[in-house]
Amino acid sequence: MSAQKKKAFQIEAFKHRVVVDPKYAEKTWKILEHAIHEIYNHNASGLSFEELYRNAYNMVLHKFGEKLYSGLVTTMTSHLKQISNSIEAAQGGLFLDELNRKWAEHNKAMQMIRDILMYMDRTYIPNTRKTPVHELGLNLWRDVVIHSYAIQSRLQAILLENVRRERSGEVIDRGLMRSITKMLMDLGPSVYQDDFEKHFLEVSADFYRLESQEFIESCDCGEYLKKAERRLNEEIERVSHYLDARSEVKITNVVEKEMIENHMHRLVQMENSGLVNMIADEKYEDLGRMYCLFRRVPNGLVLVRDVMTSYIRDTGKQLVTDPERLKYPVDFVQHLLDLKDKYDKIITSAFSNDKTFQNALNSSFEYFMNLNSRSPEFISLFVDDKLRKGLRGVTEEDVELVLDKVMMLFRYLQEKDIFEKYYKQHLAKRLLSGKTVSEDAERSLIVKLKTECGYQFTSKLEGMFTDMKTSQDTMQGFHASQDADIADGPMLSVQVLTTGSWPTQPITTCNLPAEILGICEKFRNYYLGTHTGRRLSWQTNMGTADLKATFGKGQKHELNVSTYQMCVLMLFNNADRLSYKEIEQATGIPASDLKRCLQSLACVKGKNVLRKEPMSKDIADTDTFLFNDKFTSKFFKVKIGTVAAQRESEPENQETRQRVEEDRKPQIEAAIVRIMKARRVLDHNNVVAEVTKQLQSRFLPNPVVIKKRIESLIEREFLERDKGLLAQELDNVLKLDFQLLNGEVSRQLLLLLSAGNREEYCEVVRNSIAVGFLGYRRSLVTAISGIGA
Amino acid sequence: MKKEDTVKLISSEGMEFVIDKEAAMVSQTIRNMLTSPGGFAEAEHGVVTFPEINAVILEKICQYFYWSLQYSRGKETEFHIEPELTLELMMAANYLHT
Numbered sequence: 001m002s003a004q005k006k007k008a009f010q011i012e013a014f015k016h017r018v019v020v021d022p023k024y025a026e027k028t029w030k031i032l033e034h035a036i037h038e039i040y041n042h043n044a045s046g047l048s049f050e051e052l053y054r055n056a057y058n059m060v061l062h063k064f065g066e067k068l069y070s071g072l073v074t075t076m077t078s079h080l081k082q083i084s085n086s087i088e089a090a091q092g093g094l095f096l097d098e099l100n101r102k103w104a105e106h107n108k109a110m111q112m113i114r115d116i117l118m119y120m121d122r123t124y125i126p127n128t129r130k131t132p133v134h135e136l137g138l139n140l141w142r143d144v145v146i147h148s149y150a151i152q153s154r155l156q157a158i159l160l161e162n163v164r165r166e167r168s169g170e171v172i173d174r175g176l177m178r179s180i181t182k183m184l185m186d187l188g189p190s191v192y193q194d195d196f197e198k199h200f201l202e203v204s205a206d207f208y209r210l211e212s213q214e215f216i217e218s219c220d221c222g223e224y225l226k227k228a229e230r231r232l233n234e235e236i237e238r239v240s241h242y243l244d245a246r247s248e249v250k251i252t253n254v255v256e257k258e259m260i261e262n263h264m265h266r267l268v269q270m271e272n273s274g275l276v277n278m279i280a281d282e283k284y285e286d287l288g289r290m291y292c293l294f295r296r297v298p299n300g301l302v303l304v305r306d307v308m309t310s311y312i313r314d315t316g317k318q319l320v321t322d323p324e325r326l327k328y329p330v331d332f333v334q335h336l337l338d339l340k341d342k343y344d345k346i347i348t349s350a351f352s353n354d355k356t357f358q359n360a361l362n363s364s365f366e367y368f369m370n371l372n373s374r375s376p377e378f379i380s381l382f383v384d385d386k387l388r389k390g391l392r393g394v395t396e397e398d399v400e401l402v403l404d405k406v407m408m409l410f411r412y413l414q415e416k417d418i419f420e421k422y423y424k425q426h427l428a429k430r431l432l433s434g435k436t437v438s439e440d441a442e443r444s445l446i447v448k449l450k451t452e453c454g455y456q457f458t459s460k461l462e463g464m465f466t467d468m469k470t471s472q473d474t475m476q477g478f479h480a481s482q483d484a485d486i487a488d489g490p491m492l493s494v495q496v497l498t499t500g501s502w503p504t505q506p507i508t509t510c511n512l513p514a515e516i517l518g519i520c521e522k523f524r525n526y527y528l529g530t531h532t533g534r535r536l537s538w539q540t541n542m543g544t545a546d547l548k549a550t551f552g553k554g555q556k557h558e559l560n561v562s563t564y565q566m567c568v569l570m571l572f573n574n575a576d577r578l579s580y581k582e583i584e585q586a587t588g589i590p591a592s593d594l595k596r597c598l599q600s601l602a603c604v605k606g607k608n609v610l611r612k613e614p615m616s617k618d619i620a621d622t623d624t625f626l627f628n629d630k631f632t633s634k635f636f637k638v639k640i641g642t643v644a645a646q647r648e649s650e651p652e653n654q655e656t657r658q659r660v661e662e663d664r665k666p667q668i669e670a671a672i673v674r675i676m677k678a679r680r681v682l683d684h685n686n687v688v689a690e691v692t693k694q695l696q697s698r699f700l701p702n703p704v705v706i707k708k709r710i711e712s713l714i715e716r717e718f719l720e721r722d723k724g725l726l727a728q729e730l731d732n733v734l735k736l737d738f739q740l741l742n743g744e745v746s747r748q749l750l751l752l753l754s755a756g757n758r759e760e761y762c763e764v765v766r767n768s769i770a771v772g773f774l775g776y777r778r779s780l781v782t783a784i785s786g787i788g789a
Numbered sequence: 790m791k792k793e794d795t796v797k798l799i800s801s802e803g804m805e806f807v808i809d810k811e812a813a814m815v816s817q818t819i820r821n822m823l824t825s826p827g828g829f830a831e832a833e834h835g836v837v838t839f840p841e842i843n844a845v846i847l848e849k850i851c852q853y854f855y856w857s858l859q860y861s862r863g864k865e866t867e868f869h870i871e872p873e874l875t876l877e878l879m880m881a882a883n884y885l886h887t
Contacts, residue, residue, distance in 0.1 A: 044827040053818060057884055112827035118818065118886065635876055 065124035208258035220273035287350035315367030333382035376419035463501030510540035552629030810855035
């Protein structure tokens with residue numbers, strides 16, 4: 001800038017009027033007051049904003065802010081009083097309407113006033129810390145209108161009345177309700193809560209308390225739940241339409257409490273329609289509803305779960321102790337599977353797969369399945385049945401499904417080793433009679449068992465399969481090695497079984513017919529030729545034979561019989577009639593087996609290749625048997641009863657159980673030794689706990705048995721009782737100093753030590769020191785002083 | 790320029806300045822005037838009178854409005870103010886809340 005310009009710089013005088021006029025403030029205020037009146041009377045269009053703004057501006061600038069503010073308060077208050085009166089005057093239904101309208105107008109007026117008084121809002125108010133115009137408006141409205149004596153209670157009453165009407169099914173003006181509640185919220189959350197929400201919740205609680213009482217007297221569980229659900233949804237909808245969102249949680253809590261929580265127990269226990277009935281009748285929808293509703297309430301699900309658990313346990317217990325059921329093991333197990341399916345379905349479809357329910361189900365099943373000690377046997381029988389005939393013609397996936405389900409039941413068993421024993425027996429019978437439906441299915445099940453229980457469990461089972469395969473190869477070799485002329489004689493097929501893998505069978509006597517003996521010898525020579533150092537023994541009680549028989553009228557049949565039966569029948573090649581005693585002597589078969597095989601030969605209708613005199617059902621020692629010339633059959637091949645796996649009779653069951661108990665002893669001992677090797681020193685309770693933990697995948701060991709085993713191990717000097725540390729130490733030291741000691745004293749000491757008698761031991765030692773026997777070894781002295789302490 | 794988008798600002802001497810509404814809204818006061826729900830005269834006619842602001846200042850103010858819009862759009866230039874105008878300009882700015 002040039003110097004010339006600088007000269008021209010002048011500070012001009014303020015263009016604003018200096019306050020000469022003392023009444024200036026008064027005048028200005030009057031203008032503004034007038035304007036406010038006009039605004040409240042909806043006459044603002046004629047006003048100039050700028051003028052009003054300027055006036056307010058000037059007032060504040062000239063330090064008349066105070067006057068302006070207080071003037072504003074007074075004016076507004078008087079207007080609001082007028083408004084309040086007019087609202088009060090409104091009748092009945094128009095009350096809310098009127099209130100709403102006036103509120104809207106007030107808001108508009110507020111905004112206009114705030115705009116013109118913007119300058120004051122900006123400068124004067126922050127300086128003096130007064131309430132800003134907008135807030136002022138709200139507060140005044142609240143104090144003058146809402147909290148005016150007449151209006152407050154009336155407003156509350158009408159609002160609540162509306163809600164009640166809607167609950168009874170009437171339609172109300174929701175938009176209006178919305179505006180009113182919004183107004184309350186704008187006035188401040190505490191206004192909303194105190195003036196409305198609090199009372200709303202109280203009234204609602206009363207309402208629902210009454211209603212739930214009514215319902216529960218008149219409806220059954222399912223209906224009640226439906227109604228409760230409906231009310232709950234209704235309330236949620238109500239909130240979304242015309243209440244503050246934060247009320248939702250509060251009102252739902254109220255409904256839940258009154259309708260559900262208070263009646264929880266009664267609903268669940270309700271006769272003929274309670275939880276138990278729902279489960280029994282598979283009412284998925286009702287159950288699902290119950291689950292959703294009870295989930296909202298503390299301890300709701302706990303109650304449902306408990307009731308369900310006890311129900312499952314009771315029905316399960318009934319099932320496993322029902323003697324009728326237990327006669328048919330296959331059905332029994334099928335029934336268990338069906339039951340499990342049913343509950344699974346309930347849990348997935350109605351209880352949305354809740355894990356806690358799943359766990360409850362598992363523990364219940366475990367509980368009642370193990371109540372019946374024969375469960376493992378029955379499951380094995382079930383599998384046996386399936387693998388013999390049940391799975392014939394079933395697709396691979398379905399086979400897997402069935403086996404997986406069986407595995408599920410298997411997991412619940414506590415005594416898995418019993419299952420293993422039975423399974424081995426049944427498998428052996430299946431393999432040897434060639435009766436298994438699908439080898440793939442068998443192997444698949446073995447794999448599943450292996451995954452579940454480890455290699456040990458299934459090693460023997462796999463051994464059985466290997467034996468079968470090896471035998472096939474052996475037979476091929478045998479036949480290849482023989483001369484052609486044996487084709488005239490009987491055809492032999494041998495399965496060579498490794499003794500360890502197969503269930504132990506007692507060796508039975510049986511005199512094989514001469515023709516058979518010959519070829520058996522040939523096989524024996526062949527086998528021992530290739531495998532020296534092995535011993536073969538024929539298991540005649542497990543074999544089968546196919547006989548070609550010609551009957552009276554020349555009809556030929558092929559009979560499929562057991563080895564014992566073959567021996568019996570071959571006798572009839574040389575005689576037409578034989579007495580029981582003669583048969584017994586000739587064959588050498590043990591009595592009970594012989595009776596059974598004769599029974600199936602002579603007493604079964606349609607398969608009686610022998611005739612018995614007298615024609616009674618049971619075999620007596622005095623019976624005579626004749627070859628039945630008149631035997632007929634539709635089929636060429638006739639099968640005479642091979643012994644299928646039966647459920648054991650009581651004595652057999654006892655026997656098996658005993659054997660299992662015996663087997664368990666070494667297992668427990670092995671576990672104890674393993675643990676002690678690792679831990680070195682351990683107290684009794686911990687040993688028991690560790691052993692149980694290690695063995696629980698196979699069976700649940702009895703603590704008494706464990707104690708006995710420990711004692712047995714101590715006797716055999718695998719373990720020893722700990723003598724206590726100090727005594728131990730002395731023990732060691734003493735052994736070192738042996739040569740120093742007098743023989744007698746040391747012997748005494750050692751005796752005392754091994755008897756665990758510490759006090760006397762100390763006595764002797766002390767005496768010895770006194771006598772000077774033990775010398776002055778420093779270590780001994782410290783050790784002894786340790787005891788003395 | 791369309792009629793709807795403009796406002797007329799009139800100074801104390803009666804000089805009229807027609808500017809975009811957008812520019813005028815830079816001033817909070819004018820913005821309130823025009824958007825107030827009351828139906829004030831200004832909003833109806835799109836005319837605002839400032840009997841206490843003279844033409845020179847008002848002109849400067851209008852220039853400022855446009856400069857402000859430019860600046861906020863990224864064009865960062867300088868706004869030059871003549872020193873003798875400063876005082877009155879400040880008072881007007883205070884009044885207009887700009």
